[in-house]
Amino acid sequence: MFEQHSSVNCSANRNNIDALVSDVATAPVSALLAESKDFLVQRSGASLEWNPTTGTPSYIEGKLSKSMPGTPSQVSQVFLAGSLAVLGLSPENDEEFSEIDSFDWGGLEFTRLQQTNQGLPLLGAEVVVGVDAKNRVRIVTSGLRQQSAAKRSDNPIPLEQAKQIASKDLGQDLELRSEITHKTVFYPTQQQYVEAYHLTIPAVIPMGDWEYFIDVQNGDILDSYNSMKSHSFYFAPRARVYPENPEETPLATVMLRNVKSPYKQLDGEHCKVINEDAPPAKADDNYRFNYFPGNTHFDECQVYYAVEKVYQYFLDLGFRGFTVNNPYGKANNGQLAANVHIGTNYDNAFYRPSTGQIYFGDGSYPGNPHGLQDLAKEVDVVAHEFTHALIDEYRPGIFGSEGSALHEGYADYFACSLTNDSDLGEYVVPSPEKPGVIRNCDNNLRYPEAPSEPHARGRVWAGACWDLRKEVGKEVADFLIFGSILVLGTTSPTFKYAKDMLLLIDRYWCGGEYRETIKRIFEHEREIPV
Ligand SMILES: [Zn+2]
Secondary structure (H helix, E strand, O other), rough: OOOHHHHHOOOOOOHHHHHHHHHOOOOHHHHHHHHHHHHHHHHHHHHHHHOOOOOOEEEEOOOOOOOOOOOOHHHHHHHHHHHHHHHHOOOOEEEEEEEEEEEEEEOOEEEEEEEEOOOEEEEEEEEEEEEEEOOOEEEEOOOOOOOEEOOOOOOOOOOHHHHHHHHOOOOOOOOOOEEEEEEEEEEEEEOOEEEEEEEEEEEOOOOOEEEEEEEOOOEEEEEEEEOOOOHHHOOEHHHHHHHHOOOOOOOOEEEEOEEEOOOOOOEEOEEEEEOOOOOOOOOOOEEEEEOOOOOOOOHHHHHHHHHHHHHHHHHOOOOOOOOOHHHHHHOOOOOOEEEEEEOOOOOOOOEEEEOOEEEEEEEOOOOOOOOOOOOOHOOOHHHHHHHHHHHHHHOOHHHHHHHHHHHHHHHHHHHHHHHOEEOOOOOOOOOOOOOOOOOEEEOOOOHOOOOHHHHHHHHHHHHEEEHHHHHHHHHHHHHHHHHHHHEEEEEOOOOOHHHHHHHHHHHHOOOOOHHHHHHHHHHOOOOOOO
């Protein structure tokens, strides 16, 4: 999936050609029918298919010619010159075909030709001719329309005026990416071909390569559309990051997805990064955020990358985005704001419901040997805080120690599930001073023995969810667990209540297939009350 850009709905997408090419039934004229009948009679086994919108053949197939001398391109030209009538063209007109492409495929040499009239291309009027190894024409496909008039203008408006008309049509915010280029063509209308300036306008705002056809006689906009296909990749913002953390994954250059136009700041469809210590990171002219780990802007890139990854992960599970209850996201089309370099040597990361934003401290290690390392540099830390924000988007205001413990447990579970690693904070906790990790989902903790402090008790929930994942697989477990958050019917859920939600999701969406597994893990093994 890639996002629908606003340019798709832009009024400059006229696509008037649609009406012309979808118009029904232009019956072939009788002369053309007679020509085609003769043509086929002389070539036994050949077949012809009519195109109802042009009234001409869409294809002719068979042994359409004898072996002819010359290159496939020359054979094609000779054949077309001798077959104008069957293609619906009149020999009296000043028609020509010029080669625009050739390729071989399936044993045939294909030549693609553009029909021209008085030296100008007739837009859309092309022919493809396939020639076999014996230099016989075997296939002709055509986009030609029945003979229609094409007249050059004797009093064209200046090109500059046409550029102004198109530019004005694109709006006052128009920002060009490079110069406007032009050709002169005949543009098809129902009655005739109209001489037109074909302008290509490469723009940053509105994003696109805008194709305009301006009537040279009167400056009318005959048609316009955006020819840019995958604009998300037209520019490719890139940055160095640690794909998971500095301890387990070396620096790599990654694509930063969904950065918004003009593609040079860490402001995207899903994430905006704020640096407490410095003005925002900026990409260079090649759309690279060129920062190494010691630079203040590196963490901005790292967190942007991580948030985008986590956001996509949850979108795949059906997340609606931070669009309703998250105060920042609601005001900013679902964006999650992430803050880096919070405080001074601050040893934590957090989500703040009042702002809807997530925050990452730099950690106090090694100045403080008991401190943590930079919390922004670990994807599972970002995923943990993101999950808090996600729960709050669906179920704001969860309170009570069990509710808080569930918050932590869900946050730990999803951080581990999406990195496919049951350890949390492997990098953040410096070794060798402390062994390895902040928490681990792969545990055997039981509910009655867990202290009531939310992170400690949350480990029971995360551990039970992780056991479920080991038994039913990541996809099913993620689905059940994500669903159980959405249906929480109280702001003070208990472990028992959340477990009941899991059973509900399983019952409704999976026919109860996992009921016994859930009950065994959560009730018998973890001893969460029945
Ligand atoms: Zn937490």
